[in-house]
């Protein structure tokens with residue numbers, strides 16, 4: 001079984017564009033859950049450009065499935081996570097000027113800080129995950145923090161413009177799934193996944209969960225959110241039968 005985490009950040013992007021209370025991230029989360037989402041993912045960015053603190057608090061109170069909160073490795077976000085107590089926290093790198101999360105965490109360069117954050121979260125019953133590039137050094141360091149899971153950054157795979165580079169990135173991800181599994185890490189992945197490129201990633205036998213946002217929310221403009229979520233889940237599940 002492979003799980004789909006639906007990232008609803010861009011429902012909040014649309015809402016904030018007009019400073020309105022709609023479309024509601026809560027309604028979006030409930031529709032996603034009813035149509036195959038196994039968990040709901042949101043990224044509380046330092047600049048609060050889409051998801052706001054109160055969205056996370058309300059989601060924590062209303063979700064029927066699980067909540068995965070993505071945060072930067074900073075004290076303010078750690079305190080917030082410990083207060084709200086999502087089921088999962090994925091630690092991601094964050095630069096203010098980037099459009100989206102551009103690369104994986106540098107676990108080796110910030111090892112003590114990240115390991116300490118992981119243990120504070122996990123000691124409080126929150127399963128932590130580290131968003132890393134498909135890179136042996138980073139994944140080995142992630143395992144050394146005793147983190148529950150890694151989320152492999154699929155951005156380079158998704159953005160490769162030709163078959164040669166797509167395959168090159170794909171085989172890196174495949175090898176890193178095997179490495180992470182051998183280190184007893186739960187393996188998740190995400191970023192840039194679409195209806196066109198998701199299947200090979202969903203097929204990887206170690207893959208436990210995919211977190212997908214932009215493609216689903218964008219496609220929901222034409223299909224509606226129920227069909228956009230259900231079709232993505234179906235595409236993933238077809239690869240596991």
Ligand code: PXP
Nearest residue numbers: 101131190191192211212213214
């Ligand atoms: N996983 C992580 C850690 C992310 O930061 C993001 C983007 O916020 C996603 C998954 C989802 O990426 P996308 O919106 O491209 O599907």
